[in-house]
Amino acid sequence: MNADTRVSRRDFVRVGAAAGAGLVLAVYLPGCRGRGGEVADTSSAPFEPNAFLRIAPDDSVTIIVGRSEMGQGVATALPMLVAEELGADWSKVRMEFAPADHRYDNLAFHAQGTGGSTSVRSSWKQMQMAGAAAREMLIAAAAATWGVNAASCRASNGAVEHPSTKRQLRFGVLASKAATIPVPASPALSDPSTYRFVGKPVKRLDAPPKVDGSAGFGIDATAPGMLVAVVERCPVFGGKVAHFDATKAKAVRGVRQVVAIDSGVAVVADGFWAAQKGREVLAITWDEGKNAGVSSASITRDYQRLVERPGAVARHDGDAERVLRGPGTVVEAVYEVPFLAHATMEPMNCSAHVRPDGCDVWAPTQFQSPTQMVAAGIAGLKPEQVRVHTTFLGGGFGRRAETDFVAEAVQISKAVGAPVKVIWTREDDVRHDFYRPATYNRLRAKLGPDGMPVALSHRVVGPSIMSRFMPQAVQKGIDPSSVEGSADSPYAIPNFHVDYVMHDTGIPVGFWRSVGNSQNAFIVESFIDELAHAARKDPYEFRKALLAKAPRQAAVLELAAAKAGWGTPLPAGRFRGIAVHESFGSHCAEVAEVSVQGGAVRVHRVVCAVDCGQVVNPLTIEAQMQSGIVYGLTAALYGDITIDKGRVVQGNFDAYPMLRLPEMPVVEVHIVPSTEPPGGVGEPGTPPIAPAVANAVFAATGKRVRRLPIRV
Numbered sequence: 001m002n003a004d005t006r007v008s009r010r011d012f013v014r015v016g017a018a019a020g021a022g023l024v025l026a027v028y029l030p031g032c033r034g035r036g037g038e039v040a041d042t043s044s045a046p047f048e049p050n051a052f053l054r055i056a057p058d059d060s061v062t063i064i065v066g067r068s069e070m071g072q073g074v075a076t077a078l079p080m081l082v083a084e085e086l087g088a089d090w091s092k093v094r095m096e097f098a099p100a101d102h103r104y105d106n107l108a109f110h111a112q113g114t115g116g117s118t119s120v121r122s123s124w125k126q127m128q129m130a131g132a133a134a135r136e137m138l139i140a141a142a143a144a145t146w147g148v149n150a151a152s153c154r155a156s157n158g159a160v161e162h163p164s165t166k167r168q169l170r171f172g173v174l175a176s177k178a179a180t181i182p183v184p185a186s187p188a189l190s191d192p193s194t195y196r197f198v199g200k201p202v203k204r205l206d207a208p209p210k211v212d213g214s215a216g217f218g219i220d221a222t223a224p225g226m227l228v229a230v231v232e233r234c235p236v237f238g239g240k241v242a243h244f245d246a247t248k249a250k251a252v253r254g255v256r257q258v259v260a261i262d263s264g265v266a267v268v269a270d271g272f273w274a275a276q277k278g279r280e281v282l283a284i285t286w287d288e289g290k291n292a293g294v295s296s297a298s299i300t301r302d303y304q305r306l307v308e309r310p311g312a313v314a315r316h317d318g319d320a321e322r323v324l325r326g327p328g329t330v331v332e333a334v335y336e337v338p339f340l341a342h343a344t345m346e347p348m349n350c351s352a353h354v355r356p357d358g359c360d361v362w363a364p365t366q367f368q369s370p371t372q373m374v375a376a377g378i379a380g381l382k383p384e385q386v387r388v389h390t391t392f393l394g395g396g397f398g399r400r401a402e403t404d405f406v407a408e409a410v411q412i413s414k415a416v417g418a419p420v421k422v423i424w425t426r427e428d429d430v431r432h433d434f435y436r437p438a439t440y441n442r443l444r445a446k447l448g449p450d451g452m453p454v455a456l457s458h459r460v461v462g463p464s465i466m467s468r469f470m471p472q473a474v475q476k477g478i479d480p481s482s483v484e485g486s487a488d489s490p491y492a493i494p495n496f497h498v499d500y501v502m503h504d505t506g507i508p509v510g511f512w513r514s515v516g517n518s519q520n521a522f523i524v525e526s527f528i529d530e531l532a533h534a535a536r537k538d539p540y541e542f543r544k545a546l547l548a549k550a551p552r553q554a555a556v557l558e559l560a561a562a563k564a565g566w567g568t569p570l571p572a573g574r575f576r577g578i579a580v581h582e583s584f585g586s587h588c589a590e591v592a593e594v595s596v597q598g599g600a601v602r603v604h605r606v607v608c609a610v611d612c613g614q615v616v617n618p619l620t621i622e623a624q625m626q627s628g629i630v631y632g633l634t635a636a637l638y639g640d641i642t643i644d645k646g647r648v649v650q651g652n653f654d655a656y657p658m659l660r661l662p663e664m665p666v667v668e669v670h671i672v673p674s675t676e677p678p679g680g681v682g683e684p685g686t687p688p689i690a691p692a693v694a695n696a697v698f699a700a701t702g703k704r705v706r707r708l709p710i711r712v
Contacts, residue, residue, distance in 0.1 A: 047175035049137055049183065051103040052130040053082060059158055059172035061086065062094045066104025067123070068114040068366050069097075069206055070393035070400070071627065072682040073620035076204040077120050078127050080197045080616055085131030085190055088171075089158030090197060095205050100368040100388035113367035115401050115511060117584035117680020120616055124678055132187035134178075141177040142169045201619045206392070218364030218391045221351040223419040227256060229412050230275045230423060233264040233432050236288040236646035237506055241265060243285050249278035258282070261411040263404065268416050272423055291506040291646040296438075299505050299643065300336075303440035303461045307334075311459055311499035312477030314487040318495030323455035329447045331534050335523040336707040339641035340436035340512055341648075341656060346394020347429045352409035353419035354379045359386045359410065360419075364393040366400040374403045378410045397631070398511030401469075402434055427651040434510025435641055437462045437482070439519055443527045446495075451535030452545065455495035458486050458524070463509045464502050477502060481511075485520030485687060490550035490582065491528070491543075507643060513631055514683040517583040521687030522636075522694065522708065525579040529695040530704065539695065540566050540578050552611050553582055555672060556589040559609035563670055564591035573597070574604060577696030579688040585679030586612040587672075590629070590688040593665075594696035599712050603633060603665040603693055611672035612679040621681050622669040628685025629667055634659040636690035640709050 046062075047055040054062040063079035079095050082088075098104040098112075105111055107126065108118040135155045142160035143150040146167060153162050159170045192198070209215035234240060244265050246258035254274025259266050265282060269275035324330060351362040352375065359379045365371045368388050376383045393400055405422065413420040424432075439462030446455040464479035473480060478500055487498040512518060532542035540561045547554040557580040561567075566576065573595045580589035593605040608625045615621060638657045642649045650656040694705035701712055 045176070047134075047171075047179050049134040049178070050130045051098075051101075052127060053086070053134050055134070055171050055175050057172045057175055059089070059170050060092050060094055061088045061158070061171070062096055064098045064104075065095050066098040066112060067106070067119040068364075068368075068390055068393055068396065068400070070114070070364075070366070070396035072119070072624060073204060073617065074114070074119040075206045076202060077616040077620055078123055079205060080202055081124060081127035082131035084195055084198045085128050086135050087155030087157065088131075090202070092158055093205070097390040098368075100372040100386070102369075105369070111367070111369035113369060113401065114396070115366055115398060117586075117682045117684065119682075121585060121678050121680060124614075128189055129187060132189055133184050136184045136187045137178045137181040138171055138174050140181045141174045145169065145174075145177065199615050199618070202617050203619070210392075215392050217346055217394050218351070218362060219346055219349045219394070219423065221362035221389075221391065221421060223351065223353055223360070223362075226351065226419040226421055227268050227270065227416065228272045228275050228421050228423060229266045229268045229409075230272070230279050230425070231261065231264050231266045231408055231428070232279050232282055232284060233428070234286045234288065235431065236286065236292050237508060238291045239286050239288040239646070241284060242287040245283040248281035248283065252278040252281065257416050259412060259415040261408060261415070263408055266408070266412045266422070268412060268420060276425070288646060294506050294646045295644050296338075296642045299438065299507075300440070302503060302505070306461045306501045306503055307440055307442050307459055309501055311461070311501035313497070313499050314478050314483040315496055315498040317493075317497070318455070320455040320457045320495040320497035323495045324444055324446050324457060326446070329534065330444060331447065331531055332442075332444045333527055333530060333704070333706055335441040335443065335526065337436075337439055337519045337522065338639065338708060339438045339507060339509075339643070340635055340639045341430045341433045341641050341650070342395070342397045342399035342512060343430060343653075343656060343658070344393075344395030344397060344399055347426055348399070348405040348424040349422060350405045350409035351419065351421040352406075352413040354410060354414040357385065360389065361386060361406060361410065362389045362391060363406055364391045364396075364400055365403075365406065366393070366396050366398070367403070370403050371406050374407055375410045378407060379414055397513040398515070399433065401511055426653070430641075430650055430652065430656055431648040434508045436512035436518065437465065437509040438505070438507075439482070441523050443523070445527070445531055447531065447535055451537055453491075453493045453531055456491075456493045457497045459499050459501065460486065460520075461501040461503060463505050463507070465509050465511060465515070467502070467504075468508075469510065481516045483516065483520070485517040485581065485583065486524050488582075489524060490553055491546040492549050493546070506646070513628070514583055514686040517581065517683070517687040518632065518635070518690075521579065521581040521583075522690040525581065525688065525691030526694050526705065529577070529691070529698065533698075538567070543578070543580060547580075550582075552676070553580055553587045553589075556580060556587045556609040556611050559670055559672060560589035560591050560607050563609065563668065564593070564605075564607035566591060575696050575699035577692045577694065577699060579691035579695065581684070581687040583680075583684045583687055584682075585677070586610060586681060586684040587679075588625070588684045588688055590692045592689065592692035592696045594693055594700060596697060596700045596712055601637060601693070601697060601710055601712060602663070605666045605668070606689065606692070607668045607670070608685060609670045609672060610681070610684065611674050611676070612681050612684070613674050613676035614678045615671065615674075616678070618671055621671055624681040625669045625685040626667045628683060629689045630659055630664065632686035632689035633665075633693065636693055636708055636710055638709055
């Protein structure tokens with residue numbers, strides 16, 4: 001609200017306390033017209049008790065969502081938490097995305113952003129407090145109107161009730177008067193036994209607009225006079241423009257300008273087609289740089305050389321090397337995973353309008369704070385002069401945590417002096433990604449007389465995401481994202497060693513759904529299966545014995561096995577594989593039912609058991625487990641980005657295929673009831689699927705899958 005608005009604003013105050021660390025919630029109160037003893041005029045301004053909530057005179061409740069909605073259901077889960085404490089009528093609840101503002105920072109990052117399956121975990125208490133504070137203010141307003149004790153009133157279904165006299169006032173009627181009530185410093189939270197929404201299946205708020213086409217994605221952004229741009233980027237990573245001739249491009253009808261930017265050369269036109277045709281006739285000479293000779297083969301050779309070196313130590317329990325040198329059965333294996341692209345359904349795009357006094361950015365971004373900072377730096381503005389309009393995201397998976405696509409839009413708009421939408425083609429998207437790292441892994445284990453492992457050593461060789469994205473996170477040579485899923489393994493193995501050899505391949509790497517867990521779960525869970533086979537033990541029983549000190553992980557393992565009918569006969573030609581993994585505060589086990597015919601792997605059924613602590617919406621959890629499984633299964637069966645002469649070979653879905661509808665297995669999801677703190681759900685379904693399928697392939701063929709994608 002501006003200073004000259006008729007409704008004044010109180011100073012910001014801080015309320016609320018999170019468990020342990022202390023939650024700081026910035027809130028403000030609009031001033032009110034009318035006398036304190038009156039019920040508010042329904043024509044008055046809405047009641048905005050804090051940064052997350054607005055109640056209008058028509059009783060509508062708008063929840064401001066500070067996270068990005070990329071299909072994971074956060075635009076419903078967070079409003080559920082507020083609505084529960086508020087006592088709202090769910091049919092009156094709406095949501096809108098927050099602007100870039102530190103009031104909406106993710107408490108896990110200390111910046112406004114969405115990733116790491118943190119949205120609900122970091123916002124649970126915050127959103128509860130926002131709803132509870134508003135509820136107490138509404139109740140106080142009603143009690144003052146009736147001249148009764150506030151303790152005798154309650155909020156329910158969008159109104160405050162006085163049960164003994166059966167009086168009722170709707171939230172909208174109370175709005176102005178509630179705004180005069182001081183913000184409670186420590187509002188009481190509801191007893192979970194009384195929850196009406198949280199823990200119950202609730203239909204998603206974003207489903208109707210996505211079905212009817214009214215949902216606004218980044219690629220839908222419009223503004224008066226908006227132009228469209230495509231960018232020709234150097235095909236070799238790290239290369240740059242030596243010189244270019246735009247004569248033919250400028251001759252294409254509809255092309256307005258051709259400008260050089262940091263990432264390449266942009267063709268700006270009245271529409272996408274003209275821009276694309278102009279790009280096709282650009283004459284560019286590239287300085288390909290030092291990576292022009294890099295290939296998948298050369299990267300593998302480097303890895304094979306580097307794996308012989310000791311790495312930075314990520315875990316060192318006991319003395320694995322000494323035990324491995326002693327007598328007994330040693331099992332050794334090398335596992336490899338390739339680079340992977342994100343391939344989001346909506347290709348990368350961003351729109352920007354740079355002006356002397358401000359900048360607007362319309363972006364399907366996962367990180368509003370860096371988007372604002374990057375745009376401000378390019379535009380030569382203060383961060384507060386940049387307005388970030390977060391749209392729906394047609395998939396994110398970590399790709400939209402980057403700001404390269406934002407920088408392009410802002411640079412081009414600044415150069416041409418007009419609003420510009422930058423659109424990437426699928427080929428642009430696949431060939432200019434920040435890829436899941438390709439890694440090379442040597443594992444060795446020693447089995448004791450009882451067949452159980454007494455030592456395990458895992459050496460990881462590969463590039464580091466954090467060295468670029470957050471260098472301060474790399475300590476003593478360890479990128480935690482490179483060793484997660486191995487160094488934190490809960491398996492009770494007395495001598496356990498994990499080390500890491502960091503190597504920059506020249507290929508840009510970034511966060512890919514479940515990050516290091518997606519790789520290391522495949523590697524560790526496949527190797528554990530090898531150990532079970534070497535010990536002549538059942539893979540399920542073998543894991544269960546190793547999880548004696550990890551009860552939550554053991555519980556999901558047991559549940560998945562039971563629901564899948566582990567150990568019972570299967571139809572002819574079908575085989576089972578199992579895997580279990582903890583990531584992002586949640587525990588997930590999966591059993592895959594697979595057949596192999598003529599070298600083709602078909603996954604018929606996946607049974608998933610998940611313990612994600614306290615549950616907001618079970619429908620979201622089920623959908624996200626299914627989604628994570630599809631994403632991981634696509635990668636396991638098809639995902640492979642290969643490099644030749646410093647450039648990506650694959651370009652579109654013909655060479656980088658996705659799982660098709662007829663290939664989709666039946667997926668059953670079972671949620672373990674829990675009172676533990678909430679865990680993430682957007683990513684934990686992905687890590688177990690590749691090893692579960694690979695282990696089933698071994699059961700079917702006797703051949704171990706030690707490199708992805710799966711080839712039989």
